[in-house]
Amino acid sequence: MNDxxxxxxxxNSNIKRKEFEAIIKIIPPKSRVVDLGCGDGMLAKxxxxxxxxxxxxxxxxxxxxxxKRKGVKVxxxxxxxxxxxxxxxxxxxxxxxxxxxVMFPEVLFDEMxxxxxxxxxxxxxxxxxxxxxxxxxxxxMPTFMLFGYEWxxxxxxHQLSVRDFEDFLRNYKVRIVDKDFIYPKVRYGLFPNLFxxxxxxxxxxx
Amino acid sequence: MNDNRKYxxxxxxxxxxxxxxxxRNWIPKGSRVLDLGCGDGSLLKxxIxxxxxxxxxxxxxxxxxxxxxxxxxxRRGRADEVQxxxxxxxxxxxxxxxxxxxxxxxxxMSEMRRVSKKQIISFSNFGFFDNxxxxxxxxxxxRPMLFGYKWHTTGLIHQLSIADFEDYCRKNGYKxxxxxxFIIDRFGxxxxxxxSLFPNMWAITGIYMLE
Numbered sequence: 469m470n471d472x473x474x475x476x477x478x479x480n481s482n483i484k485r486k487e488f489e490a491i492i493k494i495i496p497p498k499s500r501v502v503d504l505g506c507g508d509g510m511l512a513k514x515x516x517x518x519x520x521x522x523x524x525x526x527x528x529x530x531x532x533x534x535x536k537r538k539g540v541k542v543x544x545x546x547x548x549x550x551x552x553x554x555x556x557x558x559x560x561x562x563x564x565x566x567x568x569x570v571m572f573p574e575v576l577f578d579e580m581x582x583x584x585x586x587x588x589x590x591x592x593x594x595x596x597x598x599x600x601x602x603x604x605x606x607x608x609m610p611t612f613m614l615f616g617y618e619w620x621x622x623x624x625x626h627q628l629s630v631r632d633f634e635d636f637l638r639n640y641k642v643r644i645v646d647k648d649f650i651y652p653k654v655r656y657g658l659f660p661n662l663f664x665x666x667x668x669x670x671x672x673x674x
Numbered sequence: 675m676n677d678n679r680k681y682x683x684x685x686x687x688x689x690x691x692x693x694x695x696x697x698r699n700w701i702p703k704g705s706r707v708l709d710l711g712c713g714d715g716s717l718l719k720x721x722i723x724x725x726x727x728x729x730x731x732x733x734x735x736x737x738x739x740x741x742x743x744x745x746x747x748x749r750r751g752r753a754d755e756v757q758x759x760x761x762x763x764x765x766x767x768x769x770x771x772x773x774x775x776x777x778x779x780x781x782x783m784s785e786m787r788r789v790s791k792k793q794i795i796s797f798s799n800f801g802f803f804d805n806x807x808x809x810x811x812x813x814x815x816x817r818p819m820l821f822g823y824k825w826h827t828t829g830l831i832h833q834l835s836i837a838d839f840e841d842y843c844r845k846n847g848y849k850x851x852x853x854x855x856f857i858i859d860r861f862g863x864x865x866x867x868x869x870s871l872f873p874n875m876w877a878i879t880g881i882y883m884l885e
Contacts, residue, residue: 473778571831572679599809600813603805603806604809606837607801607836608801608841609834609835609838619834620832622832625777625831625832629814661813
């Protein structure tokens, strides 16, 4: 079983991440949304609080339990496989910092395009300049995007850069509606593939 | 089932990889070996010529079938979990170019240490010069060591460099007794000696023996 190295959430886990705000702003109330790799259901809970109809899919039992405690409807399962959802069943499918953790990222995104009109994908940017310097000078697998893990213990098994993601999108019939980037310390920045730590992309199925 | 992106071996699959002769030179005649991630069993077959016997563990059914077709003993299973073998049951445990495709590389290494007296591990080197340039200049997950795959289709889910491996061995009490590097052949014969002084920059593959 591919467990992406066993996420363990506590029952009352309520981790708020920086990009939540950006995602919440994008999704209008009353939209039907699925959060793929929803973890402890915190993002889904915040969306529901905003009047959004949101459910989740999550592989870790601890995440599923924690999300259910928050009143979020969750299916336990992998997200890089065919979903039991109908074509365009949702307005938005969200995959927040999870694309890089799955064995089959291209299956995941293909399904997102099938089940929803809009897709929101966020991911840590492997080409962040400190990563580049670490590989160049130390000759080691860069660890800045691994959040405390090391080359062998990370669940980030398919890391990618902003540029890799834009190339990846060309394999699908989608257009980029909006993109945003998170920079360390500053709100706005330039050269996202070099200076941003996280990419947030909104795409629309064509 | 984590299939590491589905290896599919032909039944009569054969192939000799560059590491094989190094590994055969390192292992004395008559040794018993375990090959974790044995693929189509071609390494174990290659070792038979030196009266080295052993068995393999392989996750892909096609690999197991192909190994059995070669009369190699192989069992279907993961290489990164507890193995059903006794402590020090083998003289050597081998993990050839497989460590980076595992979800739990550290479990594989500790099990190798438990079931064998000596361990042989090889992997492609993430610190290779071209990788550094691809990330630095092009800003991509480096492609040179993915051998035609892309960031999302590669089975190499835990890539590491020679420096990463030596660090890991130092911190976790693995003693390195031998190493061999395949250095890139790019600038003619004389500088190759100079390149070999900087394996983390110029080696494509590293092979290690641990004790």
